[in-house]
Amino acid sequence: MDLKLDHHTKDGIEVVDVEGEIDVYTAPRLRELLIELVNSGFYQLVVNMEKVEFLDSTGLGVLVGGLKRVRAHDGSLDLVCTQERILKIFRITGLTKVFGIHDTVDEAITARKAEK
Amino acid sequence: MPQMATVEVSFTPLPAHVRTARLVATAVARRSGVDEALLDEVRLAVGEACSRAVEAHRLHCPAEPVRIALTDSAGRFEVEVTDTGGDGGDRGVTADGLTAAVAEPGGSPRLEHGLGLAMIAGLADDVQISESPGGVSIKMSWPAVGLGR
Numbered sequence: 001m002d003l004k005l006d007h008h009t010k011d012g013i014e015v016v017d018v019e020g021e022i023d024v025y026t027a028p029r030l031r032e033l034l035i036e037l038v039n040s041g042f043y044q045l046v047v048n049m050e051k052v053e054f055l056d057s058t059g060l061g062v063l064v065g066g067l068k069r070v071r072a073h074d075g076s077l078d079l080v081c082t083q084e085r086i087l088k089i090f091r092i093t094g095l096t097k098v099f100g101i102h103d104t105v106d107e108a109i110t111a112r113k114a115e116k
Numbered sequence: 117m118p119q120m121a122t123v124e125v126s127f128t129p130l131p132a133h134v135r136t137a138r139l140v141a142t143a144v145a146r147r148s149g150v151d152e153a154l155l156d157e158v159r160l161a162v163g164e165a166c167s168r169a170v171e172a173h174r175l176h177c178p179a180e181p182v183r184i185a186l187t188d189s190a191g192r193f194e195v196e197v198t199d200t201g202g203d204g205g206d207r208g209v210t211a212d213g214l215t216a217a218v219a220e221p222g223g224s225p226r227l228e229h230g231l232g233l234a235m236i237a238g239l240a241d242d243v244q245i246s247e248s249p250g251g252v253s254i255k256m257s258w259p260a261v262g263l264g265r
Contacts, residue, residue: 023138024167025131054138056163059231085156092238093231 002026004051005033011109014042022059028061034066036076043050043075046108055086057078060093074102076100079107121185121196122148129173129174129182137184138163141195149261154241158195158258161239165197166255172201182200183251193260200251 002041004019014037022030048062049055067077078100081087087094090096102108123144127133141153141162162184169182178204180200187194237243240256249251 021135023131023163024134024170054159054163056167056224057161058167060231089160089235093234 003029007033007037009042010046010105011113013044013046013109013112015105015109016045016047017051018047018049021054022052022062022069023054023056024058027056027058027062031062034062034069037067038066038073038075043070044079044112045070045072045075046102046105046112047077047079047091049079049086050083052081052083052086055089057093059087060089060095064095064098076112078102078112080105080108099106123186123235124183125186126181126183129170131167131170133151134163134166136171137166137182141184141186144186144188145193145258148186148193150193150258154258157239158193161236161256162195162197164236164239165195165256168232168254169197169199169201169252172199176201176211191260192257194255194257195216196253198251205255207222215245 002020003022006017006019008015008017016033016037018030020026035046045066047066057102063079065078070077079090080102080109082103087096087101090099090101100108100111103109123140125137125140127137142159145155145158145214146152157180166182166184173180173182177200182197185196185198187196233245236254236256241258242256244255246255
């Protein structure tokens, strides 16, 4: 399973749907997409990881890099994930403290709007 | 004489082959009787160790293959990833360090490597990292019921 990327705007927030494996080989494509979105003026991002089958530290690095970029524009990058195998990776690296992690895209958007 | 590995793989240091190494390691782990619940950890830890080695080779010796040895012995499934890319030079990064790196624009570009080692330490049941002037060897193991080879 390779990496499939898609994105759409919902309630003024750009939702990035990620499917497949994010690893040292595929992560650069996610990095490029996040950079492209930020360069196009999208600073409120939600990355939907519900269909991610594998995530390694390179993928985590790309997400952290994306967060840095949007924060430079007072933006946000929230995650949607309920899969235990992926959540565990955020826990063992301490990144649950860095990202807002939500159960659904709608919940992530609602939480982000409430914070504004 | 050291025991022969059950399966050995060597691959050119390209990111695309890390996935192959993960798949092979997971298949051999399953065959060795590693509990299904631990296979995700094996897959991730092996992927991290291979990613690190690939990066080291690309920087220092792109013509040399990365080697991975998978051994099933005495109730353990052991993985050794060996690179010849010089003495590491990337040490572990803590969660606090990461948070700081996020807060600070233009933070450490080597972040992912330390993160990879932190993940290996968090995932493998037993880890030994040895460094020599020639390269780094990461040896990891998990319990296996030993279904034979």
